[in-house]
Amino acid sequence: MLRSLSRRTVLSSLAVLSAGVVLSACSDSGKAEAETVPAEPAQPAAPADAAAPATPAPAAPAAKAPEASGSVDMAKLLEPGALPDMMLGKADAPVTIVEYASMTCPHCAHFHETTLPALKTKYIDTGKARLILREFPFDPRAEAGFMLARCSNDNYFPMVDVLFKQQQNWAGAQDARTALLQISKLAGFTQEKFEACLTDQKLLDDIRAVRERGTKDFGVDSTPTFFINGKQYKGALSIEEMSAVIDGML
Incomplete structure (x- = not known):
């Protein structure tokens, strides 16, 4: 269950939230452990003079689709x-594909760094799939990251990408405010725009509303959670x- 967050501004929360609270907030209860497959026993080497026909290496088996943990009505999911x-x-x-993510979740960062580039090349850029990213922050630092991405306007996804790539530099920093300000300045923010963004109570309330609706x-209770065609x-x-x-599905 999500813990209650006060209405104090995100900006004032960044300096006092401990790194331990931030990093423990990402729940991954739905992620299955990788199955360990025992290696085949080594076969004795053939004598050097034995004439053995060359056999092609077996093709790697295709990945099995994971089991869905439920489904939702697609029309309701896509309502504004x-x-x-x-x-x-x-x-x-x-x-x-609708993804619910938290900016301080290391599993979300891993997906965006390792899977999303290939997903974009193979399916998104070819018109086969689209990705909708929705905010599901567990803590004030995650809220701040999403607020800055929203304040980036047309640079929402580039800002999300940078924040995920540099997650270790700000999500667990003792002074997250300074770390986020430095990243934001590289993205074209002035200090005034940075502070105005993180004290925008309406934007904060809207981001929390997206999370609460999820x-x-x-039934979203962990990140990342994906809905693929429902x-x-x-x-x-x-x-x-x-x-x-x-x-x-194609």
Whole structure:
């Protein structure tokens, strides 16, 4: 269950929140442990003079699609919320992926650094899928990251990308305010714009409303959580797992 957050401004919270609280906030209860497959026993080497026909190496088996943990009504999922949806890809793509993420979640950062680039090349850029990213912050630092991304306007996804890549530099920093300000300045923020963004109570309330809707209406309780054409999958899926799900819908 999400812990209650006070209405104090995110800006005033950044300097007092401990790193331990931030990093423990990312829940990954739905992520399955990787199955360990025992190695085949080594075969004795053939004598040097034995004439053995060359055999091609077996092809790697295709990844099995993970089991969905539930499903939601797609029309309800795509209804407008407190904030306009931020999307990568074409609106008429046959597959829609809705991701709920937290900016301080290391599993979300892992997905965005390792799986999303391949997903974008293979499915999003080719018109087969689109990705909608929705905010699901667990703590004030995650809220601040999303607020800065929203204040970046057309640079929402580049800002999200930078914050995930530099997550260790600000999410666990003793002084997150200074770390986020430095990142924001590189993205073109002035100090005045930075402070105005993080003291925008309406924006903060709207981001919290997106999170609360995800919990109440769609059962989101951990990040990342994906809805692929309405089917729910929890955990940072690999590109192989994503492909197995998406290919079955095309």
